Each structure stands twice: as C-alpha cells, then as structure tokens.
Amino acid sequence: MSAVAARDPVTELREAVLAAAAVLAEAAAGAGRRPPARPSLDQPKRAGQGDYATNAALLLGPAVGRPPRELAGELGQLLAATLGDALASWEVAGPGFVNLVLSDGWHRHGVRAVLAAGSRFGGGLAPAPERILLEFVSANPTAELVAASGRHAAFGDSLARILEHHGHTVGREYYFNDAGSQVRRFGESVRARALGLPVPEDGYQGEYVASIAAAIPEAADERVEIDVVAARAVEILLQRIKSTLERYGVRFDRYFSEQELHAGSPSEVTRAVSALEQAGHVYTAENAVWLRTTAFGDEKDRVLYRSGGEPTYLAADVAYMQNKFERGWERQLLPVGADHHGYIARLKAAFAGLGHDPDRLEVLILQFVHLVEGSERAAMSKRRGEFVTLDELLDEIGVDATRYFMLQSSHDRTIDLNLDLARSQSSENPVYYIQYAHARIASVLRHAGDLRVATACAAESDWGGPAVALEPAERGLIRKLLALPEEVAEAVERRGPHRIAAYALELAQEFTAFYRDCKVIGAAPEAVESFRLGLCVATKGVLVLVLGLLGVSAPDSM
RNA sequence: GCCCCCGUAGCUCAGCUGGACAGAGCAGCUGCCUUCUAAGCAGUUGGUCGCAGGUUCGAAUCCUGCCGGGGGCGCCA
Numbered sequence: 001m002s003a004v005a006a007r008d009p010v011t012e013l014r015e016a017v018l019a020a021a022a023v024l025a026e027a028a029a030g031a032g033r034r035p036p037a038r039p040s041l042d043q044p045k046r047a048g049q050g051d052y053a054t055n056a057a058l059l060l061g062p063a064v065g066r067p068p069r070e071l072a073g074e075l076g077q078l079l080a081a082t083l084g085d086a087l088a089s090w091e092v093a094g095p096g097f098v099n100l101v102l103s104d105g106w107h108r109h110g111v112r113a114v115l116a117a118g119s120r121f122g123g124g125l126a127p128a129p130e131r132i133l134l135e136f137v138s139a140n141p142t143a144e145l146v147a148a149s150g151r152h153a154a155f156g157d158s159l160a161r162i163l164e165h166h167g168h169t170v171g172r173e174y175y176f177n178d179a180g181s182q183v184r185r186f187g188e189s190v191r192a193r194a195l196g197l198p199v200p201e202d203g204y205q206g207e208y209v210a211s212i213a214a215a216i217p218e219a220a221d222e223r224v225e226i227d228v229v230a231a232r233a234v235e236i237l238l239q240r241i242k243s244t245l246e247r248y249g250v251r252f253d254r255y256f257s258e259q260e261l262h263a264g265s266p267s268e269v270t271r272a273v274s275a276l277e278q279a280g281h282v283y284t285a286e287n288a289v290w291l292r293t294t295a296f297g298d299e300k301d302r303v304l305y306r307s308g309g310e311p312t313y314l315a316a317d318v319a320y321m322q323n324k325f326e327r328g329w330e331r332q333l334l335p336v337g338a339d340h341h342g343y344i345a346r347l348k349a350a351f352a353g354l355g356h357d358p359d360r361l362e363v364l365i366l367q368f369v370h371l372v373e374g375s376e377r378a379a380m381s382k383r384r385g386e387f388v389t390l391d392e393l394l395d396e397i398g399v400d401a402t403r404y405f406m407l408q409s410s411h412d413r414t415i416d417l418n419l420d421l422a423r424s425q426s427s428e429n430p431v432y433y434i435q436y437a438h439a440r441i442a443s444v445l446r447h448a449g450d451l452r453v454a455t456a457c458a459a460e461s462d463w464g465g466p467a468v469a470l471e472p473a474e475r476g477l478i479r480k481l482l483a484l485p486e487e488v489a490e491a492v493e494r495r496g497p498h499r500i501a502a503y504a505l506e507l508a509q510e511f512t513a514f515y516r517d518c519k520v521i522g523a524a525p526e527a528v529e530s531f532r533l534g535l536c537v538a539t540k541g542v543l544v545l546v547l548g549l550l551g552v553s554a555p556d557s558m
Numbered sequence: 559g560c561c562c563c564c565g566u567a568g569c570u571c572a573g574c575u576g577g578a579c580a581g582a583g584c585a586g587c588u589g590c591c592u593u594c595u596a597a598g599c600a601g602u603u604g605g606u607c608g609c610a611g612g613u614u615c616g617a618a619u620c621c622u623g624c625c626g627g628g629g630g631c632g633c634c635a
Contacts, residue, residue: 042577045581046579053578055576055578058615058616061615062615068615093578094577094578095577095578095616097577097578140635177635180634180635181634286633287633290633299560299561299631302633303632303633305633307633308633310633312634312635313634313635314635338563338628339629339630339635340635341561341562341563341629341631342561342562342629343635344562345561365629367564370628408570408572408583409570409571412562412564413563413571414563414564415570416570427597428583428584428585428597429583430582432597435597436597436598439597440594440595442595443594443595444594448594498571498572501572502571502572505572505583506572509582509583512598513599515598515599516599519593519594520594522594536594557595558595
C-alpha cells in the first residue's frame, strides 16, 4: 500500500464525499448506519453540472427517510467545510445531486500530483495485492498463431501490465500440449507431407505443414518413430510462435510443457489425481477413472483416465492448476476462447476438489475473432489451414494498430475482422490519434527546450495564482488526467483492458482540445507558460503510461 | 432441447453492480494549413439503445418472455 500513490486528488475528493455521507447517515439513524450503496462521483458529460457530481443524497434519502434534496444541501455544506479553498462552488441539482466545482488551485495541485507520481501515477492502489498467475494464449504448437491468438495475446499481456500497475505480482505463462493425440496426429501429417502422401482426413492440411516437413530430414524415414517427428515439429513451431509473440511485444515468464506433468514417478498428474482420490472425488466405472465434478455443480462427471489407461487433457490440466498453486500463486486467471465455455465448470470443480477456493480460479471467456470477407463470415480452421496468421496481420497493419484493434472491445464481444477493411482503415485506427497527441506534445517540448521544461516542472516553479484563471480546456484535461487511478482500478476489477484503451482515446481528445485553445510556447505571463509546460509533461507521462499498459509504442514524432 | 456471450447512429464500438435531454471514432456534407506536427480542427447530418412486459422517484443499464446473431453441450481440447 503506497501512501503517496493513494493521495491523488480525486481519491481524496471521493473520501471526503464518503465521509460527509457517513456523517449524515449517522446523524439520521445513529452510529454504524452506512449509506445503502457506494455513492457515485462522476464527471458529468454536460456543461453546467459541475466538475464532479455525486448521487450520495439520492441513495441516502430512502434509507434515512428524508427528502434527497434536503440531504443534498447538508451534504454540500459539509463538503464546503471539509474542502475549503479547493471547492469553488457547489449546488443541489435535479432530484438531489450535488454538483461540485473545484477551484483552479485544486486543478493546479492536481498537475503537481501527477508530475510527482511520475510513472507510478494511478498505480499501487490494489487494496490487497496478490500473487496472480495469468496463463494465456496457450495455443497448441501444431500451427502458427492465428489472428484470433492476437486477441488472446494482446488481452493477456495488457491485463498483466494493468494488474502489475495496480500493485499485484503477476506471472505470465504459456502452456502447451506436447503430448496426446493432437500432437501425434500432427506428426502423422508432417510425415505424410514428407512422403508426398495425402494428409489424413483428420490431419493438419495447411501449407505450413510442408515447410515443417522440409525442415525435418528424418520425417520421411519410416524407421523413425512418429513421436520423434512430432516432437521435432512441435519444437520448430514453438520457436515460430515465440518469435511472433516477441514481435508482437508479448512477453512470457515461462513456456510450460505438458510433458513436464507426465514426467517422473510419481508424475504430477498421478499426484494430483491421488489428491483428488484421497478427498473422495474419484471413482472407477466402465474401466475409466472419473472425477465427480457433479459434486461441484458440473452437469456430468468427467473422465480423468480413459478405459485404455491414457490420461485425458483434463487430468493434465488439473495437475497444472495444482502445480501453479504449489508454486505460490494465490490466484489463477485463465482467459480462454468462447469454445471452451463448457470446460469452465469442470476446471472449477477440479480446483475445488483439490481443496482450493473456486473463486480464486477465474476463467475469462474471450469471444471469437471472426474473419469477415465482404459480408460473409469465413471459418478459421487450423486443421484445414484456412486462417489468417497473426504474422500476416502484423505485416498488413502493424503491431500498434493490431493491438489497439484487439483491445478496444470488451472481451465478451465478438470481434469482426475484415482484412480488406483493416488494411484500408489501418491509418484511421484510433491508436494513431493517441500517438499523434503524444508526438505533438513531444514537439512542443522540443520547441521549449529541455532547460525551460525543467524549470517549468520544478516543484517550486510559479504556475500563477488566483489572479490567473485557467481555461476550460486546461481544467478538462487535468480532470481527465486525474481520472487515471479509478480507470485502472475499474479495468482491474472488470479484467477489462478495453477500459484503458477507451481512456487513452479520451485523454488524447482532451489534450487536442487544450492544444487547440491554449498556446503553450510564448503564453504570457511566464507563469502561464510554465504551468502549461508542466501540464504537457504530465499529459505526456500519462499517455506513455497508458499506451504502455496497452503495449503500444509512444513515438516522439509521426 | 439445455447452457454461455452479444443485439446502442450508415460502419466499428464505449457506456450496462440504475441516475439528470443517449457518447466516441470512422464514413457523409461545409469550411480551415504564413500560426507549438492538417495522422489535426470547427460546424453539420444521423439513434423508438432488437421487440414486449415488469421492478423503481428514475431503466440502454436490473428481472421475465420473445426475435435475431455467435459459441458450447464426446473416454477431442
């Protein structure tokens, strides 16, 4: 818990509102009485409704049996007393909102706070920091990464960055299946290609398989076991996947091989299943070994070992979850594709069966990325080889546009990707608008010169007093900067990087309005120029910060 | 049949643990480059928030039903 970071002006303001609401609640109904819901502190969209507005009195009214507008008046008086000079004016509005107008001094102080916090601004606010393991992408190394993987990669990477900024410790892992039937099938497809034979019906048809086969001299040698060919092929593909991810700016702490879980005696899979067995959740029927997931709300029990004795993927997944837990990760996040939704219940059941709190395993569903051609929806099947690879997408529209495109939508919304449209519109991607704002600031600062900027940003610099009124565009930009802490908190709470993408765009818009209305270089008196330079530096810092959270670059010129 | 997600402006989407006349980008139309970057700015056109009920002082937001789109219901993952 960072005391410095917690002292951002909006958090202070929110605390003041909560405190005032609590005073009113207690006065009405005795100590211990609290408002029924958390009062809002919004920035109203419409002019004339204050810089901030709270519905505290509206929530309190029914709870204490008094008219909201009357309570709102008392709330305003309490706030005026608490906030002193920071509050320029307040009013009761509508059914009982309290609209607050903050002073120019409060706004100037806000810019100082942003500058002082630097790259830590808006961060470190997690009330209870946790050790979180985020497993994402985890695409099987039987094909190159497809465009849809770009969504998973961008989502997971950005979420990790946001969680870290909020104060959590995050581990990023890519789990890959290098055992089991799909891998064997892949090996068979590679061999078929090497021998010039038709690829099996249920095999992998894509052209890339031929290039893999060509890279494995022993693939055509039928004396070499298929598992060896499969292993070599997996190794090659994993390398390709890693380089694509690197190009995409996505980092993993570890690539976790499924085979690790099957190795040793007893293996981790064996140990995990034993643990479930000792807890009484395992039984044998029809020669197969079953996990009683129905005891935890699943609709039917699931097989751990098939009748032939082979472990299922579920068995390995259970072992991996246990492995993560034993390494000290207290929360596990697992973004998966929408086609895995039926898998959630059994994973949570197994997690609970191992004795863990199922709330600490969060499976997040990412809806699909649909490839659209014209108005047709095209299928993307890895086996048939009909897909756009992530590399192709990056070739076409670049890393920054791809990441922003993937991150701007909420994870529960399907993304339609029209390659032609993406190509023709890539220059209209909002990401460039944001980057452009950053480049403009960089240009302004270049014109001012390092020395001038440094003196302007010094803590003791003169930024003008009450005699110099701030422009509306300045005040608006400052409030947008100060909104970052709650935006980050919101993005964390919802596991929603798209909130940061939207915020970045709004911030760029506010800056552009400021740039339009407020000349920086040469503004008079000098204190105004100093203040505006400080505001530019603060804005640039926050843009760098949020673009960083999205994994997007912040160029100094465009 | 059962389960999950979505249905907001011509297009792509924010807003959805209820709040004050519905937001942005793009596209369209009209203007603006001797002025800190025109990848920009100003103005303008455009929406019964899928439909119908319900809860509420107040519903795009919560509940129910229906319609439409996507996905899932194997000893595949």
